[in-house]
Amino acid sequence: MQLKHKIVALSILPLLLAMALICALVIVQNQRLGEDQAWLIENAILSSKRAELKNYVAMALSVITPLQAGASDDAQTRRQALEALAKLGFGRDGYFFVYDIRGRNLMHPRQTELVGRDLWNLTDPHGLPAVRALIESATHGDGFQRYAWRKPSTGQVTDKLAYVVALEPWGWMLGTGIYLEDVEQATRQVRDEVAGGIRSTMIAIATIALVAVLLVFAGGLTLSVREHRLADSKLQSLNRRIVHLQEEERSRVSRELHDGISQLLVSIKFQFELAGHQLEAGHSDGLAILGQATERLGGAIGEIRRISHDLRPSLLDTLGLPAAIGQLATEFEQRCNLSVVYRNSLHDARLLDEVAVALFRIVQEALTNIERHARASSVLIDLEPCVDGVQLRVRDDGIGFDPWTIERTQEGIGLRNIRERVEHLGGRFSLSSSIGHTEICVILPVPPIRRVAA
Template identity: 75%
Template sequence: MQLKHKIVALGILPLLLAVAIICALVLLQNQRLGEQQVQLIESAILSSKQAELKNYVAMALSVIAPLHDGGRGDAAAQKQALDVLGKISFGEDGYLFVYDDRGRNLMHPRQAELVGRDLWHMTDIHGLPVIQALLKSAMSGDGFQRYSWRKPSSGQETDKLAYVTMLDGWGWMVGTGIYLEDIERATRQVRSEVASGIRATMIAIAGVTLIVVLVVFIGSLMLSIKEHRLADRKLQALNQRLLSLQEDERSRVSRELHDGISQLLVSIKFQFELAAHQLQRGASGGLDSLEQAIERLGGAIGEVRRISHDLRPSLLDTLGLSAAIGQLATEFEQRCGLTVVCRQQLGDAPLPDAVAVALFRIVQEALTNIERHARASLVQIDLAPSVDGVQLQVRDDGIGFDPRTIERMPGGIGLRNIRERIEHLGGQLSLSSSSEGSAMHVVLPVSAS
């Protein structure tokens, strides 16, 4: 994946996961609250209907109380009471019914075909013996019973809640009931409203999520473009610096060849020509001129070796890092007149070529910086193994510098090169400096093999 795609994925995927979890929690919470609300509404409606049924039955009993309480138990009083109860109705499907204690129907204003029939063994669609259950509820004093019964207005079997009570003396069970379609309709409406609320909440969350995703995508895209441009600028600056370093190195080598080797070779050429001319004439001094030319030729060879050593020391390839750094320290001590203490604990342990070259160049660059800027009299070089690889420490007793600003200075290329070499190999660099001297500590990782 490209960087911009990774940024977008890291920004959007956790957001989508969080939104999905929130949506699931909101959905579950709304469903739970919706069911609680349905149960509360159903319970409230049922309680209201139960109180209403009790009032209807109490009203009916109060109407026939003069006939019942007057002590008249004859058939005429009972027939008059049944006529009065049969005329009482409330609503489209509200009526009273009367049964005796043996399950025989005495009055049913909406289903006349049931009057006089023994319904003791009649069951509803669920297998419940309706009349037995009603009598049991009436005799127990609870009075409420749910069952299925044919609704007069629709002719369909519907759940019904009845309230019944026993009329003492006559052995009657008087009751009424309501069909529960109203409660079911109310609960369906509540569930529909809850579902609508959940849908509205999900749509709102989806809209907010879409907006946030677009914002994250646009922000990530802008950040990616900005970082891409910054990386391009850094790459251009790095390429320019590499080209400048290459040109500087070429200029240095060219200058050394022109001012050193070239002048020596020209001088040697003139010396050989002078010796040849003197020998041809038989003049004295020809042999001396030839010896001087040979001596200068040896100096030229030494200069070529020095330039070659600066480009890549031969000891690094033949004897290893310890010998190459030791030679570098010796040459630096002879050239600058400083005291160099070089302590090495690597022994003959082989190092990867990249690590060995990096450590050599770091020491070379550090000594160059000390020569130019430190004004030191003592330099200490410590090379030793570490837990993760190899460590190098270079100390001097010079005037010190400010590590925070030295790399930002136009001439701070040397230290920047050191840092880049170390970062390329995955190592660590630490600098410390004061008026009493400076120290550079380098750790480069080396595999156990």
């Protein structure tokens, strides 16, 4: 996965996770709220129905109470009471029923096929022994019982709330009930409204999440395009600098070869030709001229060695970095007539080739800057091991400069080269400068340093 894709993923995934958690929380809270609301509505309706049922049963009791209070308590009186209760009713499906305490049905105006049957073990679709539960509620409970029973008007089995009382003198259970389809409808409506609200909320959250994802994606795409353009611009600038440095180095070598070695070799050629003519003519001056030409040839060889040393010092490959920096410091001191102090705490340690070359080029670049700009009288070069690897410090007592300005202008190309070398190797670079004090400090991470066996 590319870096830009990782950035977009790291931006979008937490957003999607947060949206998912919010959706889950909204669903749970809305469902809980819906259930609470349905429970409240159901309780309110049931409370109203309980009061209504008590009133109906009180009305039925008022009808048969005079018969119970009469002097005669025979089968005729009880039959009159059952006939009177059978005539009572309310609404389309409201009726009264009577059972004895053993579960035998004595009166049921809407289901006459049940009269006289023992229904003690009759169970509803939920497995509840309905008649037995009614008798238990009448004799030992609050009189209310919920169960499932066939609704006369529709023939469908539905939930029913009944209120029953015990008629102790006759051993009867009198009761009535109300079917709860309206309660189920009300609670179902509440749950449907909650589900609809959840769907609407989910759609709104999904829309917000989609817009947020699109915004993040658009922002990431814009940032990616901008970073690509910036990277291309930096790459083009770097390529131009590399080409410029290559041309500058080639020009320098070309000037040194043309102005130094080439002129010197032409002069030596003329001296050899002159010596040859003098010797052919028998003049003794030819030997002296030949000696001068040979001496100048040695100087040409030394100049070639100097150019070769500038390109890649041989001591760096043979004796290592400390010796190469020491030679560079000695030549700089002789050439510029400055006081150079070189402190080497690495001794004869061997470093990785890329680290050694980088440190050597950094010292070379720093000394070149000191020679051109510092107007210094003394220079300190300090090379030592440290906790993080190898530390190099180059300090002078010159006129100083403003690091912030120099590093951001074309004049600071040498410092930029140093900084880029250090960053390429994962090191640290620091620069401080003021009047009378300028110091470059470089720390490069290296593996454990090996020492040359004695």
